[in-house]
Amino acid sequence: MHISADDLIAVLKGEGLRITEARRAICEVIAVEHDDHLSPTEVHERAQVVAKQPIDPSTVYRTLEVFERLELVHHVHLGHGPGVIHLSAADQHHHLTCDRCGATIDVPAQALEPFFSGLHDAFGFTVNPSHFALGGLCRDCEHSENSG
Amino acid sequence: MHISADDLIAVLKGEGLRITEARRAICEVIAVEHDDHLSPTEVHERAQVVAKQPIDPSTVYRTLEVFERLELVHHVHLGHGPGVIHLSAADQHHHLTCDRCGATIDVPAQALEPFFSGLHDAFGFTVNPSHFALGGLCRDCEHSENSG
DNA sequence: GTCAATGCAAACTTTTTGCAACTCC
DNA sequence: GGAGTTGCAAAAAGTTTGCATTGAC
Numbered sequence: 001m002h003i004s005a006d007d008l009i010a011v012l013k014g015e016g017l018r019i020t021e022a023r024r025a026i027c028e029v030i031a032v033e034h035d036d037h038l039s040p041t042e043v044h045e046r047a048q049v050v051a052k053q054p055i056d057p058s059t060v061y062r063t064l065e066v067f068e069r070l071e072l073v074h075h076v077h078l079g080h081g082p083g084v085i086h087l088s089a090a091d092q093h094h095h096l097t098c099d100r101c102g103a104t105i106d107v108p109a110q111a112l113e114p115f116f117s118g119l120h121d122a123f124g125f126t127v128n129p130s131h132f133a134l135g136g137l138c139r140d141c142e143h144s145e146n147s148g
Numbered sequence: 149m150h151i152s153a154d155d156l157i158a159v160l161k162g163e164g165l166r167i168t169e170a171r172r173a174i175c176e177v178i179a180v181e182h183d184d185h186l187s188p189t190e191v192h193e194r195a196q197v198v199a200k201q202p203i204d205p206s207t208v209y210r211t212l213e214v215f216e217r218l219e220l221v222h223h224v225h226l227g228h229g230p231g232v233i234h235l236s237a238a239d240q241h242h243h244l245t246c247d248r249c250g251a252t253i254d255v256p257a258q259a260l261e262p263f264f265s266g267l268h269d270a271f272g273f274t275v276n277p278s279h280f281a282l283g284g285l286c287r288d289c290e291h292s293e294n295s296g
Numbered sequence: 297g298t299c300a301a302t303g304c305a306a307a308c309t310t311t312t313t314g315c316a317a318c319t320c321c
Numbered sequence: 322g323g324a325g326t327t328g329c330a331a332a333a334a335g336t337t338t339g340c341a342t343t344g345a346c
Contacts, residue, residue: 018344058302112263116262123287124262136273138273171326207327
């Protein structure tokens with residue numbers, strides 16, 4: 001599913017919130033489909049480029065907070081660093097992150113559905129498939145580990 | 149499986165490393181079975197109590213680094229905060245962490261085995277079951293969400 | 297004009313690093 | 322005695338907060 005910056009801005013307007021240059025820029029940055037997996041710091045850097053004006057880091061944090069509250073975005077923990085921002089409207093998927101090379105593999109949520117419903121049955125726990133990555137070794141790194 | 153502080157110290161000795169009061173204390177803290185899920189900061193606090201002398205935080209970080217290199221411990225990301233320290237020799241298990249109340253449910257690794265081997269078949273990815281928690285809602289929080 | 301939003305600076309938390317002093321083996 | 326360890330201090334990175342000012346509606 002594709003979401004445009006305008007879609008995000010429309011939600012803000014609908015909530016009675018104000019549209020500023022900083023917010024417009026942040027919306028554009030996170031709406032770019034292939035710019036998934038951005039940390040707040042990266043959102044900040046790119047937003048400044050888009051806005052062609054300085055934006056304070058705290059503004060980015062506060063804006064992302066608003067967006068999370070409105071459930072426009074959520075954050076995912078892929079590894080050791082800071083969480084990364086994800087559009088909630090994007091395809092739901094889980095992440096497999098290689099502990100060695102850092103590669104991230106996206107897994108469609110429906111591929112995990114049977115597993116998650118099994119967990120729900122056994123433990124009464126409803127997994128949010130997109131909050132944490134699963135760590136491990138990707139194919140390449142496993143092979144090089146076995147042979148090296 | 150139970151591991152004692154002495155077991156850990158024996159490994160250090162076997163590696164030709166030195167046993168200091170700080171390390172002895174840290175070994176005792178992380179070997180206590182029910183003191184799972186300690187952050188480095190918590191390890192630090194408790195180690196000082198055990199050692200009855202001040203220990204520098206950097207010493208704790210450096211010691212935990214050594215322990216990870218020797219694969220005596222590893223760290224697990226349960227939520228937003230810092231990773232927590234886990235004895236590698238403890239029973240392998242995965243963690244389910246409630247995003248709302250923070251409760252952590254331990255799931256035996258073998259319960260997840262079929263799922264993980266399915267992921268391996270489909271994506272060539274070997275999951276490390278104990279590096280990240282799965283986020284979601286525990287039974288209680290899900291019920292209160294539905295009814296509230 | 298009002299109130300949300302911003303910039304700035306400061307504080308905070310967690311973690312890392314350099315270096316001299318120490319002490320375990 | 323020598324090398325592994327430590328404490329201290331400073332720095333780094335990421336994030337949060339207070340407050341006066343600005344600017345969207």
